[in-house]
Amino acid sequence: MDVLLFGVTRDIVGKGTLSLPSSxxxxxxxxxxxxxxxxxxxxxxxxxxxxxVAVNQMYAKDDDPIGETDEIAIIPPVSGG
Structure with a gap:
């Protein structure tokens, strides 16, 4: 499962993409x-x-299912003005 990270989440994890092993x-x-x-x-x-969290380019809720082949993105809080 691949997880894309943006903004401060990328900084915290130390890379822009995580590849989680099947295990x-x-x-x-x-x-x-x-x-x-x-x-x-x-x-x-x-x-x-x-x-x-976006799953296949759609914002998702915590109880939404995910699968091995889904495109998953973690999006940090944003502020604007």
């Missing part, structure tokens, strides 16, 4: 599972107010 991704059935896994692996993500 890890097989247990990740929902967006919430993935977020929990990433926060456990990269505790700095916990400090962010929120993380948006």
């Amino acid at each position: 890890e991704s097989v247990r990740l059935n929902t967006v919430g599972d993935l977020k929990g896994h990433l926060v456990g692996k990269y505790p700095g993500l916990r400090d962010l107010g929120s993380l948006a």
Whole structure:
């Protein structure tokens, strides 16, 4: 499973793309599972107010399913004015 990271999430993880091996991704059935896994692996993500997740270029909720071939992007909180 490949996960694209943007903005500060890229800085926290140290790279723009994570490739999760099947041994890890097989247990990740929902967006919430993935977020929990990433926060456990990269505790700095916990400090962010929120993380948006897009699955196949559509914003997803925590209970939305994910699969091995989905395109997943982690989008940090943004502010504007």
